[in-house]
Amino acid sequence: MQTAENYDQAFNALGDPTRRAIFEKLQQGPLSVVHIADGLPVSRPAVSQHLKVLKEAKLISIQQQGTRSICELNKEGILAMRNYLDKFWDDALEAFKALAEKEERLDNN
């Protein structure tokens, strides 16, 4: 259950608009599969397939309750992506600071 390094699957998962829609629906709280499929413009089996991808990307978790599959956000995948981006964010910030200073120097000439 390592906390990171699955951002690979995670970015791929959120690259699809339907999956992002599902992801966003779950932001309000746990939902069953039919509930998730309810407002969406795709069939329930399509949703099932998307849920599988999101689950393997550790962006959601699914627990069985009788015949229902209750889905909810999984912070692990979200954290992995955030960590990945933070690295770039920090580095980019450094780079831009340096660049800004350089340009400032140039502007003053």
Place this chain on the structure above:
Amino acid sequence: MQTAENYDQAFNALGDPTRRAIFEKLQQGPLSVVHIADGLPVSRPAVSQHLKVLKEAKLISIQQQGTRSICELNKEGILAMRNYLDKFWDDALEAFKALAEKEERLDNN
């Protein structure tokens, strides 16, 4: 030049492993197209196409220097993704805090 809401393209862009590789290469600093293509297992035209996607997702910016196209990270797209994730992160954190407390109570029984 609004700062956000292009995470749609951004997630899609980083969903591809080759594009992530390019993105990561640029973390160390600006590079020309041929330099980017150098270590990668795909052809230069393929890189060109990927760069276009990354540029439109505002994850990189490209400036012309003679015949060279110098690419560098663009903090705009990175920030947009971070902001998007932060919303989920905060919400998920709330949800998990509540869950953790509930489970703690159950564990103590």
Place this chain on the structure above:
DNA sequence: ACTTACGGTAAGTAAATGCTTACCAATAAC
């Protein structure tokens, strides 16, 4: 002027992807 380096674009192709319908198994409700 000629040649070399750089890189964007077009056309074609093979593989991946997102979707559908059809089907089936399992639990819940009556």
Place this chain on the structure above:
DNA sequence: GTTATTGGTAAGCATTTACTTACCGTAAGT
């Protein structure tokens, strides 16, 4: 026990996507 709900899976299909080679234009180096 029978019927409805829930949802996973398989097969097939259409589109998208990531790649290739071929080509062309432009700027630099000689």
